[in-house]
Amino acid sequence: MPKLVTVLAAVLVGFAGVAIAHDVAGEHGREEEDAHHHLAEANGVRALHAWTRATDEKTALVFVTIENASGAEIRLEGAESGVAARAELVGFRLKDGEPDFARLPFVPVKPGHVLILQPRGLAIRLSDLDHPLAKGEEIELEFHFDSGHLPMHVQVEATDAAQHSHAGHQH
Amino acid sequence: MSLDLVVRDLVVKAREGRELLSVERLDIPAGSRIGIRGPSGAGKSTLLFAIAGLLRPSSGTVAWGDQRISEMSPGDRARFRRENVGLVFQDFLLFEELSALGNAAIAARYASRSSRRAIIAAAGAGLERLGLKKLGGRRVESFSGGERQRVAMARALANDPGIILADEPTASLDRTSADRLIEDLSALSGGSGRTLIAVSHDAALHARMDRVIDVVDGRPLV
Amino acid sequence: MVPEFWNEFWYGLPVTVQDAIWFALLLLPATLVGIVVVWSYRPFSLVSAMIWRYRWTNALFVVLIAISVGLGVGLIAQERGIRKGTARAAEKFDLVVTAPGSEVQMMLATVYLQPVDVPLLDGRTYDAIAANENVALAAPIAYGDSFGDSSVIGTTAAFVTHLAGDLADGRMFAGLDEAVVGARAGLDLGASFTPAHGVGDAAEEDVHESVSLTVVGRMAATGSPWDRAILVPVESVWKVHGLPLGHAPGREGQIGPPFDPAYFPGTPAILVRADQLWANYALRSEFTTERTMAFFPGAVLSQLHGLLGDVRQVMSVMAVVTQVLVTAGVLAGLAVLIRLYARRLALLRALGAPDRFVFSVVWTYAATLIGTGAVAGIAVGLAAVGVISGIVTARTDILVEATLGWPEFDLVAGFVSITVLMALLPAFVALSRDVITDLRS
Known part of the structure; x- marks a missing residue:
């Protein structure tokens, strides 16, 4: 049930434009596509609030919430992006006391379950970025599932961000 | 290289402006042995430092040959000293933790690469000439006063200077050592064309000099 | 901007060489x-x-x-x-499942043995976890009792081996009244003790008075607070609390899994281990429910770090x-x-x-x-x-x-x-x- 609410809210947000709420928040200039920016869906697989951090480095981690409403188990296998030479699925671990990310072949998501890519957990690692990422920018990214690809906009947040700036909003 | 000393209208003032030394005219031919004597505080040492180029006079001229050291920069005066002057002090001023040879050849540490060997050789020869050959490798901290002053002599000779300036060289020595040092000082100057100027209270020293200049109240009685 | 070739050169160097160059610079x-x-x-x-x-x-x-x-x-x-x-110290704790609450508190309790009073996970939950195809090891970690400075933890033999490898001395516990001690627990093989209910000053010594456990084995050192712990079969913990023993009637003497959900009294935490790193993430997603919380102690620790x-x-x-x-x-x-x-x-x-x-x-x-x-x-x-x-x-x-x-x-x-x-x-x-x-x- 809560997922249905989420979907309904997202659709509502799409229709209403919700420009008002975001104007109040003062965070974005491109409101017309806002809901579309933060939500992508294909074959019952939804990706919500994709984000990454501003950086001058060559790598960045992309986080997202993935909901599997498809009725079958799906596998998140990786991603691709025009701004990076490589995009791969990685998992956090402590290696000798230092944070480290290990490459993962895939992660399955059972039907009706949610997979959250978040700091100190799963992430899509972009390597060899072709330009530094600035806060407020958006980059294009395509998630790869065994069931198909899911293109999406990734919001670039502050360098020290811990979550998407719209997380908690009812999309 | 022997140089005649010419001093004209020399005035040296203390920092607060008091006049320490005033020399209207002083000529010392190269190769002379000169004693300087006078009461304490009369300005003997100041005269010595002035002709060594250790201080810049308020006015007047000090010239060794054609080198007017009174008008030189501190760096040029230092160069003049390391090329032409050997200095001997009352309390030796040696590096206690260095060997006799290390002290005598101290100039090798800052000399140009090409002259280092010559300095060390001259320092060794000086020690030998002064009867310290056997002690050359030993630290000077165990040396007697006479031995120390002879090490200081060897140091003064290591750059084969045309001028030896000595400030009370015998004052810290017993009579026997003092007499021996006077002998050495006298033998190493004069006939060799090397000028010796020694400030001293020691009559025995002055007796061996070619000429003795009395300094009273900052003025040499010429 | 740093030229591309420089980046490639620099990041291509071995880390030690990079460090040495930094030092030299x-x-x-x-x-x-x-x-x-x-x-x-x-x-x-x-x-x-x-x-x-x-x-x-x-x-x-x-x-x-x-x-x-x-x-x-x-x-x-x-x-x-x-x-x-x-x-x-947290290395062996791949994924921990507890009742919903504070991840930090649960981590401190499970990994570093700083016990807290928490709701128990029931037999159905344990069974679902143990039966999952990706789970290689699902071990109850039942804390709450103590003896002196040592926590007494109810678990399974498989967990003991997972935690510290082969025993340094003695043998694995095989009965309700047997225990394996950590390397620094201060109990000799053959020693007997009566666990107290609770830990530290709050421990109530007389509650379990009728129970006496004997040390039969000693773990190798792990460099963690578990070195001071006493590990017993989880059935033993249930027994001293007068609870069912996790197995159906007729199998009361059994030690270790499988447990019967109907007779499983509960455990505050379950250690879950998968053979593949990716499977841990899948398991975390699956065990994050309204009644259970799944977390990676390493990630929580990293957050604290x-x-x-x-x-x-x-x-x-x-x-x-x-x-x-x-x-x-x-x-x-x-x-x-x-x-x-x-x-x-x-x-x-x-x-x-x-x-x-x-x-x-x-x-x-x-x-x-x-x-x-x-x-x-x-x-x-x-x-x-x-x-x-x-x-x-x-x-x-x-x-x-x-x-x-x-x-x-x-x-x-x-x-x-x-x-x-x-x-x-x-x-x-x-x-x-x-x-x-x-x-x-």
Whole structure:
């Protein structure tokens, strides 16, 4: 049930434009596509609030919430992006006391379950970025599932961000 | 290289402006042995430092040959000293933790690469000439006063200077050592064309000099 | 912008080489100054003679520098050692499932044995986890009882082996009244004890009075608080609390899985291990429900380390500032100390030594004290780190093996470069002195 609410809210947000709420928040200039920016869906697989951090480095981690409403188990296998030479699925671990990310072949998501890519957990690692990422920018990214690809906009947040700036909003 | 000393209208003032030394005219031919004597505080040492180029006079001229050291920069005066002057002090001023040879050849540490060997050789020869050959490798901290002053002599000779300036060289020595040092000082100057100027209270020293200049109240009685 | 080829070159280098290059770069200012100042001169034996002349005074300065460097270096190394030690202690805890609550609190309870009162997970939950195709090991971790300083933990034999490998001594528990102890638990094989309900001051000793357990095995050291723990079959914990024993009637004597959900009284935590890293993430997603919370202790710990990271930066800055201040004090002292050498320096200048030579003598003297102090400081740091690590290990049971690494060496190199540049100051001061005044003093 809560997922249905989420979907309904997202659709509502799409229709209403919700420009008002975001104007109040003062965070974005491109409101017309806002809901579309933060939500992508294909074959019952939804990706919500994709984000990454501003950086001058060559790598960045992309986080997202993935909901599997498809009725079958799906596998998140990786991603691709025009701004990076490589995009791969990685998992956090402590290696000798230092944070480290290990490459993962895939992660399955059972039907009706949610997979959250978040700091100190799963992430899509972009390597060899072709330009530094600035806060407020958006980059294009395509998630790869065994069931198909899911293109999406990734919001670039502050360098020290811990979550998407719209997380908690009812999309 | 022997140089005649010419001093004209020399005035040296203390920092607060008091006049320490005033020399209207002083000529010392190269190769002379000169004693300087006078009461304490009369300005003997100041005269010595002035002709060594250790201080810049308020006015007047000090010239060794054609080198007017009174008008030189501190760096040029230092160069003049390391090329032409050997200095001997009352309390030796040696590096206690260095060997006799290390002290005598101290100039090798800052000399140009090409002259280092010559300095060390001259320092060794000086020690030998002064009867310290056997002690050359030993630290000077165990040396007697006479031995120390002879090490200081060897140091003064290591750059084969045309001028030896000595400030009370015998004052810290017993009579026997003092007499021996006077002998050495006298033998190493004069006939060799090397000028010796020694400030001293020691009559025995002055007796061996070619000429003795009395300094009273900052003025040499010429 | 950094050119592409440089990036490729730099990141292509082995990490050790990168570290070594950094270290060399940090030392570079000191090295360059040294070369420029000393070029074409030979001040060294003169400097060692000067140092020897006032050796005790100089030794005091070296000791001051060494202590300040040692403390700074020790502090940073210690912080890293504690980070690594706590991480190592959590290494075996891939994924932990508990009732929903604070991840930090649950981690402290499960990994570091700082027990709290928490709701229990029921048999159905345990069964669902144990039956999952990706789960290689699902072990109940039932804490709450204690004996003396030791937590008494109910679990399974498989977990004991997972935690510490083969037993160092004795054999695995095989009955309700048997126990395996951690390497530092202080109970000998064959010893008997009665667990108390609760832990520490709150322990109620008489509750389980009728129960007596015997130690039959000892685990190898793990470098974690588990070294002080006593591990018993989870059925034993249920038994002393008068609960069902996890197995259907007729199988009451069984120790270990499979458990019957209908007779499973509950456990505060379940350790879950998958053979594949990816499977852990899938399991986490699956076990995050309204009634269960699944978390990675490593990630929670890393978050705590992240908080400490800010403290660490402050600490590093403080360490550097302290050292620079101490050195500023030392250099001021040096400027005074130079007076001791004033006559010898004046003599050199009277003999006609170039100012640059006298400058090089004074600077080399100061740089020697600083360099010696820095190297001695590394030794002091090593000693301090050894002592503090021992104390931390003894008090927390978390094995802390702090060693000096590149960050510390970089700190020392930076320190040497800064202070050696600062040492140019007393060298200038020495040159400004009046030769004749010093000769006559």
